[in-house]
Amino acid sequence: MHTLVPCDLERWYSTYGYRALYNLSSSAAPSLSTQDVLAMGGAAAQAEYLALQLEYSPQQGSQRLRSAIAGRYQSIAAAQVQVTTGAAEALFLVLNALLYPGATLIVQFPIYPPIYTLAASLGATVLRWPIGAAGAVDLDRLAGMLRRQPVQALVLNNPHSPTGAVLSPSELQQIADLATEQRSVLVVDEVYRGIQFAGPPTPAAADLSPTAISIGDVAKPYGLGGLRVGWIATHNAAALRRCAELRDYTTLCSSVPGEFLAALALEHHATLIGKHLATARINRTYFASVIGAVPWLEGTLASAGFTIFPRSHRATSTLALCQDLCDHHDVLLLPGDVFAMPGYLRLGFGVEPSQFAAGLERVLNY
Ligand SMILES: Cc1ncc(COP(=O)(O)O)c(C=O)c1O
Known part of the structure; x- marks a missing residue:
């Protein structure tokens, strides 16, 4: 077996993942609680879970x-x-x-x-x-x-x-x-x-x-x-x-x-995915309405997943930009560098809409 090199993407999350107030980097749906999941199964599911x-x-x-x-x-x-x-x-x-x-x-x-x-x-x-x-x-x-x-x-x-x-x-x-x-x-x-x-x-x-x-x-x-x-x-x-x-x-x-x-x-599945798609649609619509006003970000919304991968035209490297956004503006994005694609940023829509709008505003005003 050859050397298993560190995974830059997971190392990034290990360093920055829990620091910022606004996580706009994730490719997942907003997280649910144990209570949320058990509620779908009613009282019987709760009793079964505890037993x-x-x-x-x-x-x-x-x-x-x-x-x-x-x-x-x-x-x-x-x-x-x-x-x-x-x-x-x-x-x-x-x-x-x-x-x-x-x-x-x-x-x-x-x-x-x-x-x-x-x-x-x-x-x-x-x-x-x-x-x-x-x-x-x-x-x-x-x-x-x-x-x-x-x-x-x-x-x-x-x-x-x-x-x-x-x-x-x-x-x-x-x-x-x-x-x-x-x-x-x-x-x-x-x-x-x-x-x-x-x-x-x-x-x-x-x-x-x-x-x-x-x-x-x-x-x-x-x-x-x-x-x-x-x-x-x-x-x-x-x-x-x-x-x-x-x-x-x-x-x-x-x-x-x-x-x-x-x-x-x-x-x-149908209930859960319906709920998360509805949330992401609100964020996608909002994103589409503001992206045109940001000359340094270039990207189009694709039709699946909770992420977009726009190109950054700023002089600062995407790695430095994401570090600064996290350390000084409380927003987490994923630099394309972790995908061996420097110059790009991964932005995630799987966030509650109020969080998404507040976090995105910080990115757009950067
Ligand atoms: C494309 C892709 N595959 C697999 C994984 C690993 O997923 P899991 O959390 O289920 O281990 C990830 C995690 O981010 C991912 O983005």
């Missing part, structure tokens, strides 16, 4: 949680789901299952950085497939990359952070078919699936091919990152089995209260 036995949970995840997760797919059964400690562990297990020294990974770029740093640490060659302006997809270029050499895994993030771009159903199907043709395993980090404001809902990769792997979590769509629940869903039995074996070396299983609350949230 939970705090023993080990099944390694694959509780039956109730896996069934609720399977309900988010068209063709996936509970048995084809592996629960993980957040999408972070899901990515760790999947990449460890598929890659080895000398393997090749194609990764959409930019993307959540641990994906390519972990792959490199496993001895894989990492090839970048860049996302075009306004989320444009160059399928010919991808096909060329896939056909040039054996590629063990192709990893995408759809809907995409930080840009908010989303693949159309036909684009994703073409990518799944290309991967199948080249015997590459398509892995899609789908933690933002369901957070979509326009266009036909983007499908889950696991529903499109017998080998594709979908990764999800309850952090981004519901604001439940503190539960640390994510998952792997796939028809690819060999990969799923290998991920289960590897989990014996990472976290063994999830926490019983976390799994219970995550299942409850998933069972009320």
Whole structure:
């Protein structure tokens, strides 16, 4: 194993994440309380929660949680789901299952950085497939990359952070078919699936091919990152089995209260996502109405996710700008530098509208 380099994005949050009054950097929905989640299940759910036995949970995840997760797919059964400690562990297990020294990974770029740093640490060659302006997809270029050499895994993030771009159903199907043709395993980090404001809902990769792997979590769509629940869903039995074996070396299983609350949230998906999309719509409308008056920020709203990734035209580097905004103006943004994209800023809409407006005002007056 090669060196696992520090993850700049998570190091940024570790340093600045809890300092600023206004967090306008997050890609997740506003967080919910235990009470909020239990309220959706009524008195029975509250009693059940308090009576939970705090023993080990099944390694694959509780039956109730896996069934609720399977309900988010068209063709996936509970048995084809592996629960993980957040999408972070899901990515760790999947990449460890598929890659080895000398393997090749194609990764959409930019993307959540641990994906390519972990792959490199496993001895894989990492090839970048860049996302075009306004989320444009160059399928010919991808096909060329896939056909040039054996590629063990192709990893995408759809809907995409930080840009908010989303693949159309036909684009994703073409990518799944290309991967199948080249015997590459398509892995899609789908933690933002369901957070979509326009266009036909983007499908889950696991529903499109017998080998594709979908990764999800309850952090981004519901604001439940503190539960640390994510998952792997796939028809690819060999990969799923290998991920289960590897989990014996990472976290063994999830926490019983976390799994219970995550299942409850998933069972009320429509209510929760509806509430969070409504909040984000207010913020998006407000953002669209003021952005034109800010000559140093250039960016367009994409149709999915809770983030936008505008370019900064200020002379100050985006890293210095974000440090100063946090230290002296109490606003947290994410510098594009942590995505190896200096000059860009990630702004998040998953905040209560009054907070969003107050924080954005500080950015605009900067
Ligand atoms: C695209 C993406 N994938 C995965 C993760 C990890 O998510 P989790 O909190 O579920 O471990 C993150 C976290 O920010 C992310 O942005």
